[in-house]
Amino acid sequence: xxxxxxxxxxxxxxxxxxxxxxxxxxxxxxxxxxxxxxxxxxxxxxxxxxxxxxxxxxxxxxxxxxxxxxxxxxxxxxxxxxxxxxxxxxxxxxxxxxxxxxxxxxxxxxxxxxxxxxxxxxxxxxxxxxxxxxxxxxxxxxxxxxxxxxxxxxxxxxxxxxxxxxxxxxxxxxxxxxxxxxxxxxxxxxxxxxxxxxxxxxxxxxxxxxxxxxxxxxxxxxxxxxxxxxxxxxxxxxxxxxxxxxxxxxxxxxxxxxxxxxxxxxxxxxxxxxxxxxxxxxxxxxxxxxxxxxxxxxxxxxxxxxxxxxxxxxxxxxxxxxxxxxxxxxxxxxxxxxxxxxxxxxxxxxxxxxxxxxxxxxxxxxxxxxxxxxxxxxxxxxxxxxxxxxxxxxxxxxxxxxxxxxxxxxxxxxxxxxxxxxxxxxxxxxxxxxxxxxxxxxxxxxxxxxxxxxxxxxxxxxxxxxxxx
Ligand code: SF4
Ligand code: SF4
Numbered sequence: 212x213x214x215x216x217x218x219x220x221x222x223x224x225x226x227x228x229x230x231x232x233x234x235x236x237x238x239x240x241x242x243x244x245x246x247x248x249x250x251x252x253x254x255x256x257x258x259x260x261x262x263x264x265x266x267x268x269x270x271x272x273x274x275x276x277x278x279x280x281x282x283x284x285x286x287x288x289x290x291x292x293x294x295x296x297x298x299x300x301x302x303x304x305x306x307x308x309x310x311x312x313x314x315x316x317x318x319x320x321x322x323x324x325x326x327x328x329x330x331x332x333x334x335x336x337x338x339x340x341x342x343x344x345x346x347x348x349x350x351x352x353x354x355x356x357x358x359x360x361x362x363x364x365x366x367x368x369x370x371x372x373x374x375x376x377x378x379x380x381x382x383x384x385x386x387x388x389x390x391x392x393x394x395x396x397x398x399x400x401x402x403x404x405x406x407x408x409x410x411x412x413x414x415x416x417x418x419x420x421x422x423x424x425x426x427x428x429x430x431x432x433x434x435x436x437x438x439x440x441x442x443x444x445x446x447x448x449x450x451x452x453x454x455x456x457x458x459x460x461x462x463x464x465x466x467x468x469x470x471x472x473x474x475x476x477x478x479x480x481x482x483x484x485x486x487x488x489x490x491x492x493x494x495x496x497x498x499x500x501x502x503x504x505x506x507x508x509x510x511x512x513x514x515x516x517x518x519x520x521x522x523x524x525x526x527x528x529x530x531x532x533x534x535x536x537x538x539x540x541x542x543x544x545x546x547x548x549x550x551x552x553x554x555x556x557x558x559x560x561x562x563x564x565x566x567x568x569x570x571x572x573x574x575x576x577x578x579x580x581x582x583x584x585x586x587x588x589x590x591x592x593x594x595x596x597x598x599x600x601x602x603x604x605x606x607x608x609x610x611x612x613x614x615x616x617x618x619x620x621x622x623x624x625x626x627x628x629x630x631x632x633x634x635x636x637x638x639x640x641x642x643x644x645x646x647x648x649x650x651x652x653x654x655x656x657x658x659x660x661x662x663x664x665x666x667x668x669x670x671x672x673x674x675x676x677x678x679x680x
Contacts, residue, residue, distance in 0.1 A: 265387050
């Protein structure tokens with residue numbers, strides 16, 4: 212009886228599960244080739260970009276900075292202030308339809324070429340693993356072997372290296388949210404000085420460590436939402452990694468086929484051995500395929516040795532594989548790109564039309580002063596005014612509660628305050644009658660209104676402080 216090859220996958224279940232539903236750990240073999248070289252260059256370009264971007268400043272601002280607490284988003288020197296829900300929705304919707312458009316044209320190009328999961332695992336984690344534990348066959352044997360000093364040493368070394376790499380990737384990630392210099396400053400102090408950031412960094416490190424070091428292809432197969440969505444966006448014209456069945460079949464060893472009638476596939480399983488998700492691309496386009504091109508290089512290598520044309524596995528559309536022309540723009544892709552353009556246009560329309568003014572009160576170092584023999588308390592603030600539209604504002608400030616108007620006065624250096632840039636800072640004083648303070652504090656609303664029309668453009672709460680008698 213013919214022995215079944217271990218790479219002859221069961222058609223009834225995933226390559227990464229056994230007959231009991233347990234995970235089958237994969238040991239993808241390394242591959243060399245044109246596509247691998249291209250991906251390697253691109254991966255290291257992306258990793259470099261990821262690591263330096265938070266340290267790179269344009270117009271005095273980080274190249275990319277996401278300030279969640281202030282709802283500010285800085286990209287390439289421009290800041291979106293107080294991102295409103297409508298703008299956030301339009302950004303998200305534009306991104307989804309742009310991705311759907313790209314997927315309809317180029318299949319899962321994101322997964323194979325730019326997804327952090329693929330980039331970090333392929334360019335770093337698998338390399339480190341091979342350096343410490345050896346090639347795929349040696350790694351498989353080490354896994355099966357009983358625990359020994361050698362196994363404990365290699366495993367400890369590997370996980371220590373993985374931890375340090377994950378720690379570095381996680382610090383850069385957190386740097387996008389708190390600023391790289393602030394993060395560097397925090398790392399020079401004890402965790403108890405910044406518990407929140409410390410816990411977040413450790414959490415992100417653990418996620419990266421487990422995902423890139425152990426969970427790997429399982430994330431692409433069972434957890435990634437984009438993986439589920441891509442089959443909806445793709446059609447027979449989308450460019451995917453495909454096996455040319457007409458040319459390859461009947462493959463070598465197929466029952467009842469003599470050598471003269473065999474196709475180009477010699478059934479060497481090299482395409483399966485190198486696949487990071489463990490699938491056999493000869494079964495057609497599958498949900499698990501992340502379009503990493505490893506199988507293209509593996510098969511091309513065989514074709515070169517056999518002196519046959521390369522491309523038995525290649526980037527191609529289903530239509531092209533079946534001898535039909537590939538339509539570049541289909542109805543589906545036109546719909547996606549039209550909707551994406553509509554959302555992007557709406558985003559810029561709302562952005563420019565926005566009249567929303569955002570206020571941030573920054574309290575001075577000395578919280579209050581008492582003057583006029585205790586009859587007046589002064590609170591001193593720097594007020595950050597920002598907006599995302601193109602409108603110029605001429606505004607005045609007042610206390611929103613009419614009952615407090617006589618008791619609390621707002622003093623600004625000039626009247627009206629002119630806001631003619633997206634970012635403006637002014638100095639602002641509150642002159643407070645002490646009797647309005649309750650146990651030394653008073654929460655009030657400050658009204659910002661248009662100098663000419665009296666129309667209210669913003670209201671912001673601020674806490675005033677003073678002596679507690
Ligand atoms: S690598 Fe090429 S020749 Fe070998 S099994 Fe895969 S498709 Fe066939
Ligand atoms: S089938 Fe080929 S392209 Fe798809 S994941 Fe496997 S190796 Fe990558």
